[in-house]
Amino acid sequence: MGDLHRTHTCGELTKEDVGNEVVLMGWVRRRRNLGGLLFVDLFDRHGLTQVVFRPDDDPEIFARAEHLGAEYVIGARGEVMARPEGTVNTDLPTGEVEVHVAELRVLNASETPPFVMEEPLKASDELRLEYRFLDLRRPHMQRLIEARHKAALATRKYLAGNGFLEIETPILAKKTPEGARDFIVPSRVHRGKVYALPQSPQLYKQILMVSGCDRYFQIARCLRDEDLRADRQPEHTQIDMEMSFVTEDDVFGVAEGLMTAIWREAAGVTIETPFPRLTYREAMDRFGSDKPDTRFGMEIVDLTDLLGETEFNVFRSTIEGGGTVKCLNAVGCGGWSRGEIDRREALAKKWGAKGLAWTKPVDGALQGGIGKFFSEKETAAVRERAGAAAGDLLLFVADARKKTNEILGRLRIALRDDLDLVPEGRLNFLWVTDFPMFAWNEDSGSWEAEHHMFTMPRPECIDLLETDPGQVLGRLYDLVLNGVEIASGSIRIHRRDIQERVMAVVGITSEDAERRFGFLLKAFDYGAPPHGGLAPGLDRIVMLVTGEDSIRDTIVFPKSYRGISLMDGSPSEAEPAVLDELGIRFVEPPDEESRDRDSG
RNA sequence: GGGGUCGUAGUUCAGUUUGGUUAGAACGCCGGCCUGUCACGCCGGAGGUCGCGAGUUCGAGUCUCGUCGGCCCCGCCA
Numbered sequence: 001m002g003d004l005h006r007t008h009t010c011g012e013l014t015k016e017d018v019g020n021e022v023v024l025m026g027w028v029r030r031r032r033n034l035g036g037l038l039f040v041d042l043f044d045r046h047g048l049t050q051v052v053f054r055p056d057d058d059p060e061i062f063a064r065a066e067h068l069g070a071e072y073v074i075g076a077r078g079e080v081m082a083r084p085e086g087t088v089n090t091d092l093p094t095g096e097v098e099v100h101v102a103e104l105r106v107l108n109a110s111e112t113p114p115f116v117m118e119e120p121l122k123a124s125d126e127l128r129l130e131y132r133f134l135d136l137r138r139p140h141m142q143r144l145i146e147a148r149h150k151a152a153l154a155t156r157k158y159l160a161g162n163g164f165l166e167i168e169t170p171i172l173a174k175k176t177p178e179g180a181r182d183f184i185v186p187s188r189v190h191r192g193k194v195y196a197l198p199q200s201p202q203l204y205k206q207i208l209m210v211s212g213c214d215r216y217f218q219i220a221r222c223l224r225d226e227d228l229r230a231d232r233q234p235e236h237t238q239i240d241m242e243m244s245f246v247t248e249d250d251v252f253g254v255a256e257g258l259m260t261a262i263w264r265e266a267a268g269v270t271i272e273t274p275f276p277r278l279t280y281r282e283a284m285d286r287f288g289s290d291k292p293d294t295r296f297g298m299e300i301v302d303l304t305d306l307l308g309e310t311e312f313n314v315f316r317s318t319i320e321g322g323g324t325v326k327c328l329n330a331v332g333c334g335g336w337s338r339g340e341i342d343r344r345e346a347l348a349k350k351w352g353a354k355g356l357a358w359t360k361p362v363d364g365a366l367q368g369g370i371g372k373f374f375s376e377k378e379t380a381a382v383r384e385r386a387g388a389a390a391g392d393l394l395l396f397v398a399d400a401r402k403k404t405n406e407i408l409g410r411l412r413i414a415l416r417d418d419l420d421l422v423p424e425g426r427l428n429f430l431w432v433t434d435f436p437m438f439a440w441n442e443d444s445g446s447w448e449a450e451h452h453m454f455t456m457p458r459p460e461c462i463d464l465l466e467t468d469p470g471q472v473l474g475r476l477y478d479l480v481l482n483g484v485e486i487a488s489g490s491i492r493i494h495r496r497d498i499q500e501r502v503m504a505v506v507g508i509t510s511e512d513a514e515r516r517f518g519f520l521l522k523a524f525d526y527g528a529p530p531h532g533g534l535a536p537g538l539d540r541i542v543m544l545v546t547g548e549d550s551i552r553d554t555i556v557f558p559k560s561y562r563g564i565s566l567m568d569g570s571p572s573e574a575e576p577a578v579l580d581e582l583g584i585r586f587v588e589p590p591d592e593e594s595r596d597r598d599s600g
Numbered sequence: 601g602g603g604g605u606c607g608u609a610g611u612u613c614a615g616u617u618u619g620g621u622u623a624g625a626a627c628g629c630c631g632g633c634c635u636g637u638c639a640c641g642c643c644g645g646a647g648g649u650c651g652c653g654a655g656u657u658c659g660a661g662u663c664u665c666g667u668c669g670g671c672c673c674c675g676c677c678a
Contacts, residue, residue, distance in 0.1 A: 034641085035634035050638070070628085087636050095638090114627055115611055118639075122612045126670050180677050200678075226677045227601095238678085451678080478678095489678055535678075561671060 003027075003146060004075040004105055011047020015096050018081040024099060025107065027137065028072045029117055038065050039098075042076065045142050050089075050098040051076050057555035061104050069349060070117065071134070076419035077103040127553075127567035144553055147266045148441060148542045152219055155239050155538075158258050164215040164241065169204035171197060171221070173517070179448075180224040183234070191430040191583040197223040200535065202454065203520050205242040206492055209531040210523045217241040219538065228561050231551050233539070242533035248477060251489060255479060255534050259429065264543045275429040275479070283432050284402070288409015290435070293483025294428045296421040300408045301327050303396075306381045312373035314357070318398040325398040329386045330410055330415055333393035334360045341393075348397065349412060353407045357396040361388040370396070413483070426484055434458065435476040435569050438469040438505060446507050453502050456532075462498065468506045479536065486541055489534030496524045 006025045013022065026044035033039075038053040044300065053065040068074065078101040089095030110467060113134055115123035129136040135141060156166065172195040175182055182196035198204075200222045208216045220240040230236065239258070243250065256273040263269045276294075283292050286299045302326045307315050315325045330336075345356035359371035366379050366388075374382065386394055395411065397404045437457055438447040447469050449455075455474040457465065464472050479487035493499045499521060503513050513521065542554040552558050560566050579585065 030638075030640095032637045032640050033634085034637060037635040037637075039637055039640085041638070048638095052636090054635075056635090084636065087638090089638060092638085112629060114611070118627085122627075124612085124670070130674080222678080224677065229677085230672070232677070236678090485678080537678075538649085560668090566670095 001075055001107060002105060004077060004103070006075070008068050009046035010044040010049045011093060013049055013080055013094050013097050013099070015082060016081050018097060020080050021077065021102075022080055022099060023075060023077045024051065025073070025075045027110075028068050028070060028074060029035070031070075032070060033066060038062065040065065040068060040074075042074070043137075043139075047093060049094045050080065050083075050092075052081075052098050052100050053104075054100070055163065056517050057100060057454050058102070061101060064104055064106075065101070066107070069110060069112065071113055071137075072106060073108040073110070075105040075107055076101045083188040099416055099519055126560070126566060129558070129560055130208060132288070132567045136556060142554065144509055144542070144546055144548065145556065147546045148538070148554055150266040151262045151542055151545060154261045155217075155219065155258060157265075158261040158516045159215075159217045159241065159254075162215070162254060162257070164217045165213055167206065167208060167213065167216050169198070169201040169208075169220070173198045173204075174519075179452075180226050183223050183225045186582045187583060188582055200238065201240050202452065203517070205240060205533060206454065206520065206528075206531065207523050209242055209244045209494075210526065210528045212529075213244075215241075215243050216264070222525045228559065228563055231540070231543075233551065233555060233558055234563055236551070236555075237538040238535040239538055239541075240533070240535045242531060244303060244529040244531045246438060246491070246530070246532050248433070248491065248532070251477070251491075251532055251534050255487060255536070256429075258536070259479075262541060263427070266542075269427070271427055271429065275431055277431040277433055279434040280432055280436065280473075281434065284405045284409075288407070288412060289483070290432055291478065291480040291485045292409075292430065292432070293413065293416065294430055295426045296416060298328060298331065298412055298415065298421065300405065300412065301329065301386045303382055303385060305325055306378060306385065311375070312357075312370050314355070315396075315398050323399055324401045324404050325396060326404050326408055327382075327386055327394050328415070329388050329411055330393040330395055330419075331389075332391055333419075334362075334391040336393055341395075344395065344411065344414070348407050348411060351410050352403060353397050354399065355397075357398070358413075359394050359396075361392050361394065362390050366394070419555055422482075426482065430480045432478045432480055433472045433476070435478075436470065437461075437472040437474040437476075440470060447505050447508055449502075450474075451490060453506055453508075454492050454499070455502075456498070457502070462501075465501050465505055472505075475532070477534075479534070481544055484540060484544065485537075486544065487534050488537035489532065491530070491532035494524060494528040494530050496521050499524065510581065 004023050006307050007023045008017070008071055010024055010026045024042055026042040029041040029043045029048070031038065031040050036055060040051045040053070041048050042051050053062045055062040068593050076099060078099045081100050083096060083098055095498070099312055114131055115121065115127060115133070115134070117138060119138070119140060121128070121140075136145065160166070172185060175196040180199055182199065185195040185197060187193045187195060201218060201220050205218075218240045221235050222236050222238050223235045225234065226232075241254070243254070248271075252274065258273055260271055260273060263271050278292065280290055283290055285302065286292070287294070288300050302324065303326060304319055307325050308319050310316050319325060341358050348356040357370045359366040359369035365371070365385065366374055371379070382388070388394055397407050399407070436450055437455060439450050441448045451474065455476050458473045458475055461472040475491035477489055493502065500510065500513060508516075539551040539554050543549070543551050546554070548554060557565065557567065564570070
């Protein structure tokens, strides 16, 4: 840089600076060479300033400016000038001024970028990830990075202000008790033994409560060795928190305050608290989902009590067999063709429905489809219950209660997307509570923890642990925003006896328990306080705060769909000497093909 | 583990259904002209192993098989 020293960023010059000499440093984005006049858009993280070169001012500098390439890094000294009448760019914060360059320093040249740095970007995800350093240089990505920083900063400020301590827990950990596969790190010193990378700091934070830390948080990396999805990365970040001597209401209060702070600081948006609450049972019955999108209505309508005697055999026999009949009122879809209805039936069948019955309300009747099977009384009752009016379309599913709810719930979301039912700008936060503790796994023929096994059962359910696990509700809660689960937590078990009973339900013997979680049970024996917590997912929160539709770009260096980092090429092979030292030998050596995948 | 879809110039794509001359467009890049642009404009130019391999055919970007890679879904997964 020589004797040049930056005086301003590219985003801050205004009319006030006219007449001053400044030094800007940044990246050359677009050049507009008009022959006797040359403009360069000079970018940095803070914005863009137009710099001007004229042969009349200095022919030598102008000649060099003509050879500036895209993404060259330059320093430019010059005078801030007001733009001439009629050439002000009102779209730009710096649009009233420009810098006339008296000294130009090329700090570094750049290869021609593999994609044009413009919005909207025309580049595949693959290319963007390979050249992530360029991708991140775009203003759009800079904004996401900044939003994430603001969300994290708001989190620290808010939680610290509410008595939380930020505490780091180990990355090299004991195998975690949750369902996913662990990433494993072999120990060199203890040949044959491994650490696991934590899926969450769950056990550590509970032990911190036993240690009397009272209120803990950590912006924690969580790692899982499972297959990826669009919204799932092998490592994600949670705002992990835990509190002693609390009930659900205390946790909700803190979480609502935290969400308010994050949305205020990162998006400038005010959100309303307290958030509404729904039990799991109600969420499933009304929305067919444990993370309901309540930004639109079209709730699931239960018709079981109305149709027990109906002439339509499918419904009657389902109800006689203990099942349910429910419907969705697709408001305004009465004009749908047979083909359009059939397409939805195919979807429903893919999700496990036996069929998708339909009928169309007309004045005082139900016409088409199964409408003809309904008596006058049933027609009136169904119409009323569903709030059906002429021009609507009723879609029915008859099956076991759980299955009916799930299918209609998925159909409801599909209709949301097809019919564009969501009003812009809504933020519907919602607590879902009282989840069941256990689910029966058909394949293994055993009970499994729905969430995790450290959740306290609701007091009235504790005695069902041994007799009817399926009926046991946990002190579990999820925070849902616009149909996306953004946090999950529970009041935990803090007593050994209850913990051992819960473990027994999921088939963990006391020897198993001692070997895997003995340290936690031992801690419970030494004065564990009642405690509970929550873990909001930072990636998803940033996604929703910024209006992105994927968590991919809220993470600076994400993995590709197959878990590969396209920029640095991880995972890569370990050198034989490294494996030797660890005492590891792969059963099947990597084949030649995968070693040399430059063919594509 | 199963399924879908895509792979053509530096980039984003068209062309593949129905095999047939020299594989096109836009942006970018290079050269020329241009003193108020901000997606500058105008003129010209270079740039392709149609992912890779095998097969069918007189002839393959196009059809078949295999393979590699990207994205997406199910399984799995807080």
